[in-house]
Amino acid sequence: MSNPTPEPSISTRGAVDLSALNRPQSPPPGEPGGAPGAQGFVVEVTDENFQQIVQDSTTYPVVMLLWMPTDQANADLATLLGRLAEEYAGRFLLGRVDVQAFPQIAAAFQAQGVPTVVAVLQGQPLPLFAGAAAEEQVRGVLDQVLAAAEQNGVTGRAPGSAGADEEPAAEPEPEPLPPLHQEAYDAIERDDLDAAEVAFGRAIKQDPKDSDAVAGLAQVKLMQRTRGADLQQVRAAAAAAPADVDAQLAVADLDMLGGKVDDALARLLEMLPGADADAKERLRERLVELFELVGPGDPRVAKARRHLAMYLY
Structure with missing residues (x-):
């Protein structure tokens, strides 16, 4: 796993031994006695999402379980891995591949039987183990995968997802x-x-x-x-008549509309020292109106208010 390349390189060759068909059977996933349904940090891998999941392994580790959902030994391992995936809280994503439903995906990992567990890091497959395993052994293997992922810079977290049978949380109704x-x-x-x-x-x-x-x-x-204001014309008029209150008010409005709050307030404040009483009142009224628009609690407004008081009194 040293120096893996970011491009997926999982090929589609090989075959999976389906001898598990002769072993004790389990109910389908999600039914009593069967493996839990895919939810949280567990996803069912299909032809549609396979390439995306492999690509996602460049961001966070992916652990693939190649299984037969109705085989008891497979269901037991899927249950254990699913519980650990939730416990590890997104440090890896567990992808479950039903080898009967998606034989091409199963063949991509060249597994010889089920259950088989394979890690995918940066698009590269890393065989982990086949058959049943004790929880402590599985934990040890997962910890090794996470250590290898960290060494290769794959340290993201997998997103969790709600179960297919869960209703999405309702958006609160706005007041x-x-x-x-x-x-x-x-x-x-x-x-x-x-x-x-x-x-x-x-x-x-x-x-x-x-x-x-x-x-x-x-x-x-x-x-x-x-x-209907033309920004270029308004700016040209203000530049040509720097003492024209109407021209400067017009530019300040367009600055405010464009989010240039500091420029708008500063332009009007700078006119106050040399303005006559009528012009000062017009500038004050417009500044107060702009203060309300920005919000009285905005620090830019507090600073401008201090300057306004200084110039007026």
């Missing part, structure tokens, strides 16, 4: 929005920003401390102001 909030979002969906502004405004009138409505209103106003 319903307050009626006026829902009205505003519905209006935004149909691109009626004026109606959204009215709905959020009514929500704020009902509860002036409704921070979600305040932020929503600020977002709608930003969308209204930037609708």
